[in-house]
Amino acid sequence: MSDGGRSAAARPLSPGGRHAGGPVGIKQVAQLARVSPGTVSNVLNRPERVAPDTRARVEQAIRDLGFVRNGSASTLRAGQGRTIGLMVLDIGNPFFAEVARGVEDECSGRGYAVILSSSAASPEREERNMLMLAEQRVRGVLITPVDDAGGRLDRLRERGVAAVMLDHIATQPHQCAVAVDDVAGADLAVAHLLARGAGTVAYVTGPLSIRQCADRRAGARRALAAAGRPAAALREVVAPTMTPRAGQQAAERLLADGQPPDAIFCANDLLAMGVLRALLLAGVDVPGDVALMGYDDIEFAAAAAVPLSSIRQPMYQLGRIATEMLLDECDNPAGHAHQQVMFQPELVVRESAP
Amino acid sequence: MSDGGRSAAARPLSPGGRHAGGPVGIKQVAQLARVSPGTVSNVLNRPERVAPDTRARVEQAIRDLGFVRNGSASTLRAGQGRTIGLMVLDIGNPFFAEVARGVEDECSGRGYAVILSSSAASPEREERNMLMLAEQRVRGVLITPVDDAGGRLDRLRERGVAAVMLDHIATQPHQCAVAVDDVAGADLAVAHLLARGAGTVAYVTGPLSIRQCADRRAGARRALAAAGRPAAALREVVAPTMTPRAGQQAAERLLADGQPPDAIFCANDLLAMGVLRALLLAGVDVPGDVALMGYDDIEFAAAAAVPLSSIRQPMYQLGRIATEMLLDECDNPAGHAHQQVMFQPELVVRESAP
């Protein structure tokens, strides 16, 4: 650590364009271009309505002054701006990071800005951050809700804020949602484990208040039922968070607690990586003694100590399509047909459960 | 995929609070609370200056009407809002995802919003997104610049936007920066490889226009020099992007190109995981035939097929501290001493280079 200079006091932060003439607004531009402010606004928003030479003059003035339009003023006047909110459960999770990448890419192309917000799976924090998004008068919100968010989203919509649920199923028909069929995915995973002869299966999951965890449990049970096993045959271990660390601890508890299962299905790859670590440390052979499956197929699943079998979700596409739907609704609220897009997940077989 | 209802046309998005009385602004609240708009503003911004009972009345009205302050109007009036910009190279990279988590946590606590922006290591896109941030009148910017950004940041500062460079060294004394010593880190890594007897070392890197890649090369050379080897002894393979896929291809080229080196040092863990994959597929034993080191120590490095030795960086802390510095400057521009914080990285030894 080293201290640098301290020129701040000497040269206080002060607004001013290249020509040091105070903040440059639309009217400074107008003055320089010998034009009225209204015309400058037209150049910015409806260039086709202004004569080519006038436009050129204005554009030159804009460049000369280094003018940048004031987004707050636009938003205030127009009632809505070019900003959307993205609320995820945990940006540190590669699943959401990849979704965010899709969102950002799509927005960047359309001139929208993304306000990132993480609920950290806490309803209070979700609430607080939603308030912040509302204050920012975002045009729309992409949200992976912590719990069922039907009511909250309706309130948003009443305020003129479009919303698309991300990786979450719509509970009402007038909502947009983009999701992947988690029940089917988990069914796929557990069916695969059973097909390769697993007698007992354990489910390592995050809090069941998280829809993804609950749905994947349902899928796991469905697969068991289809194989003629009772739902109770699924041993469950609930980890407090969906991180490798929590997964490792969950697996340690599982191992301490009697006979290990033939197979373990994890609610996501992060948990699975922790579980894998615990198994290997305990000298358990994977997949020899215990087969293991994750969920999400994050990039690192393939590179794990024992490459993880997993359920692939189109993460980047999820982000892009959700954004597309949201912006479509924003640009054309009347003619927008709400729709629920449901992707089908895909089984990816690797060594952890070949 | 399935289509849902289409109630949008029937019930167009229309603003309106719970009482359906048009958009609720400060004056609706004022009216209901039998108070002037100015007083409502005071309740919001300087609660201590307003009498307790008046305040209670106003707060009740705010709740009744479901009023949310209009951030655009605040920002317009105040000239600056409670929003900062975060520009990273790639949000899909766990390094930046973790940094972003730190930034978001710190901001969330202080009531700031984060606008996420990714330059995808492209100067044009960085430029475009910076313009967008400028339009949003962000209070400050956290940026990992694509190339040297000294000039651009100065222009920002002239406009009253504070800036802190993230994972980048300040080139001028009146800039804030938070970084980790990449030269020292790479030195550590390569010195470790040499100490365990590597004769030949290769460096798999991303584009050298990225400072991190260039600095880590410098560190690698420094370690070689310290061991009495010429800089030319470092075989270099440049991957076009810093992803596992690119790393894998780079390693394939390296293997195809004559005798494999005794050790490979990668500019980050993502590349290293790709390299590891290529090595294992080619039947190369790690670390027996080739030792391997990554950089960043992302969470997944420890879980890799052969757990990766790496250089640990305090990613989350990087984000938090940079944000802290930025917000300090925002809240108190005059008394702010610019500083460059440089963290020292840490060698983490695992099986890939024990």
Next chain:
DNA sequence: GGTCCGGGTTGACACGTTTTAACCGCCCGG
């Protein structure tokens, strides 16, 4: 020659908030 037309431009107002100076009633000291 007058009228009408329409593209181009203008000027003024509205958006919701913050802020400042003024104002009001009140108590206290003179």
Next chain:
DNA sequence: CCGGGCGGTTAAAACGTGTCAACCCGGACC
């Protein structure tokens, strides 16, 4: 009884842009 603070409140003036009705002017038509 009066003048002056003082805490609390108010009215009005900004902030920078978007919008819209009005306006101007050259040309076409009658």
